[in-house]
Amino acid sequence: MTKSDAAELFQQLKNCSPDEIRSTIRRGDYCGQTSGLGLGYLQGNVAIVPSKNALDFFRFCQRNPKPCPLIGVTDGGSSLLNDLGKDVDIRSDVPAYNIYRNGDLVETTLDISNIWTNDLVAFVLGCSFSFEEALISEGIPLRHMEENKTVPMYRTNIATTAAGPFTGPLVASMRPMSQIDAIRAVNITSRFPQAHGSPVHVGDPKTIGISNIDAPDWGDATEIKAGEVPVFWACGVTPQAAIRSAKLPIFISHAPGHMLITDIKSWDTTRLQDPNL
Amino acid sequence: MTKSDAAELFQQLKNCSPDEIRSTIRRGDYCGQTSGLGLGYLQGNVAIVPSKNALDFFRFCQRNPKPCPLIGVTDGGSSLLNDLGKDVDIRSDVPAYNIYRNGDLVETTLDISNIWTNDLVAFVLGCSFSFEEALISEGIPLRHMEENKTVPMYRTNIATTAAGPFTGPLVASMRPMSQIDAIRAVNITSRFPQAHGSPVHVGDPKTIGISNIDAPDWGDATEIKAGEVPVFWACGVTPQAAIRSAKLPIFISHAPGHMLITDIKSWDTTRLQDPNL
Numbered sequence: 001m002t003k004s005d006a007a008e009l010f011q012q013l014k015n016c017s018p019d020e021i022r023s024t025i026r027r028g029d030y031c032g033q034t035s036g037l038g039l040g041y042l043q044g045n046v047a048i049v050p051s052k053n054a055l056d057f058f059r060f061c062q063r064n065p066k067p068c069p070l071i072g073v074t075d076g077g078s079s080l081l082n083d084l085g086k087d088v089d090i091r092s093d094v095p096a097y098n099i100y101r102n103g104d105l106v107e108t109t110l111d112i113s114n115i116w117t118n119d120l121v122a123f124v125l126g127c128s129f130s131f132e133e134a135l136i137s138e139g140i141p142l143r144h145m146e147e148n149k150t151v152p153m154y155r156t157n158i159a160t161t162a163a164g165p166f167t168g169p170l171v172a173s174m175r176p177m178s179q180i181d182a183i184r185a186v187n188i189t190s191r192f193p194q195a196h197g198s199p200v201h202v203g204d205p206k207t208i209g210i211s212n213i214d215a216p217d218w219g220d221a222t223e224i225k226a227g228e229v230p231v232f233w234a235c236g237v238t239p240q241a242a243i244r245s246a247k248l249p250i251f252i253s254h255a256p257g258h259m260l261i262t263d264i265k266s267w268d269t270t271r272l273q274d275p276n277l
Numbered sequence: 278m279t280k281s282d283a284a285e286l287f288q289q290l291k292n293c294s295p296d297e298i299r300s301t302i303r304r305g306d307y308c309g310q311t312s313g314l315g316l317g318y319l320q321g322n323v324a325i326v327p328s329k330n331a332l333d334f335f336r337f338c339q340r341n342p343k344p345c346p347l348i349g350v351t352d353g354g355s356s357l358l359n360d361l362g363k364d365v366d367i368r369s370d371v372p373a374y375n376i377y378r379n380g381d382l383v384e385t386t387l388d389i390s391n392i393w394t395n396d397l398v399a400f401v402l403g404c405s406f407s408f409e410e411a412l413i414s415e416g417i418p419l420r421h422m423e424e425n426k427t428v429p430m431y432r433t434n435i436a437t438t439a440a441g442p443f444t445g446p447l448v449a450s451m452r453p454m455s456q457i458d459a460i461r462a463v464n465i466t467s468r469f470p471q472a473h474g475s476p477v478h479v480g481d482p483k484t485i486g487i488s489n490i491d492a493p494d495w496g497d498a499t500e501i502k503a504g505e506v507p508v509f510w511a512c513g514v515t516p517q518a519a520i521r522s523a524k525l526p527i528f529i530s531h532a533p534g535h536m537l538i539t540d541i542k543s544w545d546t547t548r549l550q551d552p553n554l
Contacts, residue, residue: 055328055398058335059350063360073336076441083340083438121332161360164353 056164085263152216157209333441362540434486
């Protein structure tokens, strides 16, 4: 596929339903990033671990809901996630996967059907795209998007609550904004607990152990202009880093920015609390 | 202990901190109901299952958050629940426990230290006392309390989302109130997702499969006066009934009304979402 073909396909997919986008991804016809697709629908980080470690990872999510807002878990021996949408199959419905063995990235692949076994359990955690969409729609500009960069992410000195082998620092993403927008952003994002919720810190990066804001641990450095404050949110890299540190024999995640697009409306927190009603 | 001694002790405990109440319970000096104690603090339903079934029960809670608002889980091989308060030990800190074997109630006991093994996992789910306290403080009277009865509870025709052996109907508790109070009650209880959150139904009981409102499946029948509507909330009996139906070799729950009193402030949903901050 040429670059212009890919750009055209992306434009077409922007008008498609989550179900149609997942079908396109499943067929192998789209393997790009999902930011900007499925607008209005919750997207998810993916963490697939051996069943032996699943109970401890569940505990880790329960104890650290801001970095790990759990929205779906597969049944034993199944790769389906019916709670998250029509026919969702975690083996094929994510555009790209990273495979880690003993904590090391060994492969990036577009489909894990040949790697999946019934001894794996897949967890899906809500991601920041939903709250970013809400901030933009409320008129709060996001610099990393304006500059076409990846949001900067930092290891903080805030510890997660450990569970079994899973432990480590909270990783936070940073978005600079005016002080009045920071207050509005707290209000807006607190409505999205399934997408990391309200910030974990507003103001001096040193307070949360970040010595050099211009040197993020992941993503791209982003300018903080005069009169702006850095606003930090819990980030889905937190559980990824915790799982990598645990050096499991196998761990599969989405490739960065290549998320699972669900059928859950981003703003529909009531439905998420009431899946049966 | 005479009845008047017990009443005097209850009055004394009303002025004690959750930690002091748990210590009294742990020593075996109080084994009564916890309604009215630890006001302002979240109380929890207890469900202790074999580790073999823990992952499926975790899934059941994640998929059914209204009846199963999970607030704490023990680590493998531990009976402590540090997230929920100072030195909380699930073997001794609940006033009374029901022991079920293969789904049958075989014993009620004040301490499970002699039954506990490292192969058990304890789950604590927020209970309705917190939202009832909020309703009363907002001036919404609760008839079952005024009449000194147990709230009526009903099997509904709303199915839970199954996980492994855990399945069954949603059980709902009912509180009659004026139509305007019903609207206020939705608003108030929606602030307490960790205590079953907003109602699952307001109005005609038949809509959710309850044919005779005067014959609750648990608790006491409660009059609905002219101009009032019945308001139904998801109830912690839901997971208990689901676990009993699964006929596990062992299942331990709190005895009805004999809850775990935590150090978590009932209104502190921010803290619950942010345990590390």
